[in-house]
Amino acid sequence: MRSRSGDDIGFDGNPPASGRPAIGTLDCDGPLVVQALSSMLELIREQLGMDVFFVSEFVDGHRVFRHVATAPSMGIIHVGDSHTMEDSICQQVLDGRVPNLAHDLRVLRTRQPLPEVTKPIGTHISVPVVMPDGSIYGTLCGFAVERTVDLTERDVKRLEVAAQATARVLAQAAGHAAAG
Numbered sequence: 001m002r003s004r005s006g007d008d009i010g011f012d013g014n015p016p017a018s019g020r021p022a023i024g025t026l027d028c029d030g031p032l033v034v035q036a037l038s039s040m041l042e043l044i045r046e047q048l049g050m051d052v053f054f055v056s057e058f059v060d061g062h063r064v065f066r067h068v069a070t071a072p073s074m075g076i077i078h079v080g081d082s083h084t085m086e087d088s089i090c091q092q093v094l095d096g097r098v099p100n101l102a103h104d105l106r107v108l109r110t111r112q113p114l115p116e117v118t119k120p121i122g123t124h125i126s127v128p129v130v131m132p133d134g135s136i137y138g139t140l141c142g143f144a145v146e147r148t149v150d151l152t153e154r155d156v157k158r159l160e161v162a163a164q165a166t167a168r169v170l171a172q173a174a175g176h177a178a179a180g
Contacts (some may be wrong), residue, residue, distance in 0.1 A: 004005055033173045034067065037166060041069035044162055048125070048155060051145045053078055055166055056090060056138040062166065063088040063138065074145065087115045090139045093126045100156045101125050104148050106135060123149040125156060129163045132171050 037055060045053040051074050055067040064082040085091040089105075092098040092114070102108050105121045118124070127142040140163040 017023055033169060036169055037067040038069060040162060040165070043066055044159070045069045045071070048142060048151060049144070049149045050123070050125070050142040052138075053142040055140055056088075058085065058090075058136065058138050059145060061085055063090050066138070075143070083117060085116075087117055089118050089121075089124065090141070091124065093139065094128060094136070098124075100127055100159075101151055101153065103151070105143075120145050122147045123151060125151055125159060127156065127159045127163045129167050129170070131167050137167060137170060139163075 017140050028030065041053045045051075051071045053069045054065050054077060056063045057066045058064075059082075062082045062084055065079055068077055068079050070076060089098055093100060097112070098108065098114070102124045103122075105114060105118050105124050108114065109118070119145045123144045124141070125143070126139050129137040129140050131137050142158060142159075
C-alpha cells in the first residue's frame with residue numbers, strides 16, 4: 001500500500017493530484033464555514049445578551065452582511081443585505097469616530113451625526129476582522145435594539161479574540177495559510 005502525503009490528499013488547500021476537490025476543502029460561503037461562524041455568532045450573541053451579531057465584509061465601498069445571528073423575534077438584517085459604508089457605523093468605528101463599545105448609540109447621536117440606519121440601536125459593539133495578511137475583511141459587530149446592555153472593555157477584548165478566530169476560519173476556507 002502506497003503512503004499518501006498531505007499534498008496527495010489535498011488538505012494543504014491545493015486540489016489532490018487527481019484534480020478533484022478534496023473532501024474537507026472549504027470556501028468562505030461553504031456549509032462548514034457558515035455552520036462554524038453561525039454557531040460562534042449565536043454563542044456570542046447569547047453570552048453578551050445582544051439582539052443581533054454579524055460578520056460583515058467590505059466590498060467596493062459597501063458593508064455586506066456575510067454571517068448573521070439574531071434573536072428569534074428579530075428579523076432586522078439578513079445575509080447578503082448591504083449598505084454603503086457611509087450608511088453604516090462600521091466606517092466610523094474603524095476611523096475612531098465611534099468607540100468599539102457604545103453603551104447607547106441613541107445618546108451618542110445627540111452629540112454627533114450617525115447614520116440613519118443606527119437610529120433604533122441602543123448598545124453597539126464592533127471590532128475589525130483583520131485577516132492574517134493584515135487586510136481588513138470587515139467587522140464583527142453586535143447590537144441591542146431599543147435597549148442598553150451592560151458590557152465592558154473586557155467584552156471588547158473577548159470580541160477581538162473572536163474576530164481573530166473568524167479571520168483564521170475565513171483565511172483557511174479561502175485556501176490561505178493563517179499566519180502565527
